Amino acid sequence: MTTLALTGSPLWYAGRVGGTLALILLTATVVLGIASGGRTEPRRIGRFEVGLLHRNLSLLTVVFLVVHVVTVVLDPFVHLSWAVSVVPFGASYRPLWLGLGTAALDLLLAVLVTSALRRRIGLRPWKAVHRLAYAAWPLALFHSAGTGTDTRLPLQLWLYAACLVSVVGAMGWRLVKAGPGRVVGRLVAAVAALAVPVVLAEFLAAGPLQPGWAQRAAVTTVLLGGGR
Known part of the structure; x- marks a missing residue:
């Protein structure tokens, strides 16, 4: 058992690296989208360059997400089907936490498809779907924390x-930087921004950082109608 833990499968390592890089790139994409949106104007670079960088980061995120999904499905350790990559909460291995990752992927795919059809569907529907990327980020974060076998490592926590x-x-x-107006929306954004770190910290302390998390994470299989 120790030898397997140290050597591991190349697919396992590729899946972890792809997922970690996808999370980093998604974070950078969300940060850039938040900072450059609204009434804020970039001073040193134009909006075209910001938009181009934002799009390239989004595409790189999808690329590493694909690497993550493909390698995890092909890895024989967890025995996942291809359907699990698009249908949330259907896996037999940690279904809740894998389901969060699948939901995040589905949201990002919706953003990608509507971006390709932006001229046909119009600006307003595109913006409505595009905001789903903000919801994909906390889903991906909790997916990584709940599913990742290296969550307890100091580097991963950092x-x-x-x-x-x-x-x-x-x-x-x-x-x-926001101007007056939209008080309700700004209040909701502020509460969400503060709630995610608090909930994640409590979750880590009570879940993945405690002994026996692997067994407790698998219990959700029964609750969600999976196998034994």
């Missing part, structure tokens, strides 16, 4: 902290 600080910092900066 990575989660950096992602949280980046997004919350960008949201705080955006709220400070």
